[in-house]
Amino acid sequence: MAEKVLVTGGGGYIGSHCVVELIEAGYHPVVVDNFSNAVRGEGDVPESIRRIEKFLDTSIEFHELDLLDQPGLEKLFKKHSFSAVIHFAGLKAVGESVEQPLRYYRVNLTASMNLLEVMQAHKVHNLVFSSSATVYGDPQRLPIDEQHPVGGCTNPYGQSKYFIEEMIKDHCKAEKDWNAMLLRYFNPIGAHSSGLIGEDPQGIPNNLLPYVAQVAVGRRECLSVYGKDYDTLDGTGVRDYIHVVDLAKGHIAALKKLKDGCGCKVYNLGTGTGYSVLQMVKAMEKASGKEIKYKIAPRREGDIASCYADPRLADKELGWKAKFDLERMCEDLWRWQSKNPTGFSDGTAS
Numbered sequence: 001m002a003e004k005v006l007v008t009g010g011g012g013y014i015g016s017h018c019v020v021e022l023i024e025a026g027y028h029p030v031v032v033d034n035f036s037n038a039v040r041g042e043g044d045v046p047e048s049i050r051r052i053e054k055f056l057d058t059s060i061e062f063h064e065l066d067l068l069d070q071p072g073l074e075k076l077f078k079k080h081s082f083s084a085v086i087h088f089a090g091l092k093a094v095g096e097s098v099e100q101p102l103r104y105y106r107v108n109l110t111a112s113m114n115l116l117e118v119m120q121a122h123k124v125h126n127l128v129f130s131s132s133a134t135v136y137g138d139p140q141r142l143p144i145d146e147q148h149p150v151g152g153c154t155n156p157y158g159q160s161k162y163f164i165e166e167m168i169k170d171h172c173k174a175e176k177d178w179n180a181m182l183l184r185y186f187n188p189i190g191a192h193s194s195g196l197i198g199e200d201p202q203g204i205p206n207n208l209l210p211y212v213a214q215v216a217v218g219r220r221e222c223l224s225v226y227g228k229d230y231d232t233l234d235g236t237g238v239r240d241y242i243h244v245v246d247l248a249k250g251h252i253a254a255l256k257k258l259k260d261g262c263g264c265k266v267y268n269l270g271t272g273t274g275y276s277v278l279q280m281v282k283a284m285e286k287a288s289g290k291e292i293k294y295k296i297a298p299r300r301e302g303d304i305a306s307c308y309a310d311p312r313l314a315d316k317e318l319g320w321k322a323k324f325d326l327e328r329m330c331e332d333l334w335r336w337q338s339k340n341p342t343g344f345s346d347g348t349a350s
Helices: 013-024 047-055 070-079 094-099 101-121 156-174 208-216 244-260 277-288 312-318 326-339
Strands: 004-008 028-033 061-064 084-087 126-132 179-185 187-189 223-226 241-243 264-269 294-297
Touching: 004 013, 013 028, 013 047, 013 084, 013 244, 070 101, 084 101, 084 244, 094 101, 094 156, 101 156, 126 156, 126 244, 156 179, 156 264, 179 244, 187 208, 187 244, 187 326, 208 223, 208 277, 208 326, 223 277, 241 244, 241 326, 244 264, 244 312, 264 312, 277 326
Parallel strands: 004 028, 004 084, 028 061, 084 126, 126 179, 179 264, 187 241, 223 294
Antiparallel strands: none
16 A cells, blocks of 8 residues: 655645646655645646646545644544644744744744644654755855854745754754754755646746846746845856756655665755856756846845855765756746646636
């Protein structure tokens, strides 16, 4: 019988791609989401999950649930015997977190505490946590390995991820039968090769590539490039961009590693290569065949100059490494955006 894995926030961008990889790897995902960043489809199921059911010809159990609802979470755990939890759910916009810090701390920390408490009560001791490279703050050295100092975060979003990591580490120290994987993502982009699921931000995109894709498809007029005076090759911010499918496969590798009784482990999921904002604009122009208009704007509070990974530990211990190059990332992103000009609500790719 397939192992049941609870996926929190499984209707979102990374979560939905992970659901695909779980099914293809022989797991039985049970998905919960509160629709804070997922589009509601037919039957009150996220549109991303509805489409996965179609192209994989399967059915996926879904529950509309906010992790702040601890009694609702208890009810779900009483119904199922989960072998592990993959925890994606949370607020995730850097700029918004600077404007609304208390909301980010309340939602992200409380949801994670509720989840850990309910897991403990029901003897589910295996966790994969969706963390972020923002826990490293402004890098002291590049590339960033897992030994780099953490906690000097430049925004409340990153701080909330850091606090959750610390909670999980402390819990694993206190409860020796727990195993947890803290996966520090760099910058996920791209989409499933079918073009049926991808990133569909609600409102104005907070991340670079969804915004660039929306300019390319004509949905937005112009990209704002925040800062051109950073100490980088062209003055614009440099980041490590990783294909979302590579990222999702990293979760499968982490899930398998939990069986080794590994305790609490930390891994970077990135490519090890940094690209500037303007390099990404050019790459998307090539993939889309469209001119992408942009203007230079002041730096955003909370942003840093450069951030890219040393991903060798994940290769060595998880047997995982990113496979897709920048060209493929941009091609898959453009396939998704051109098939779904207004995102999941468009319906042309159904």
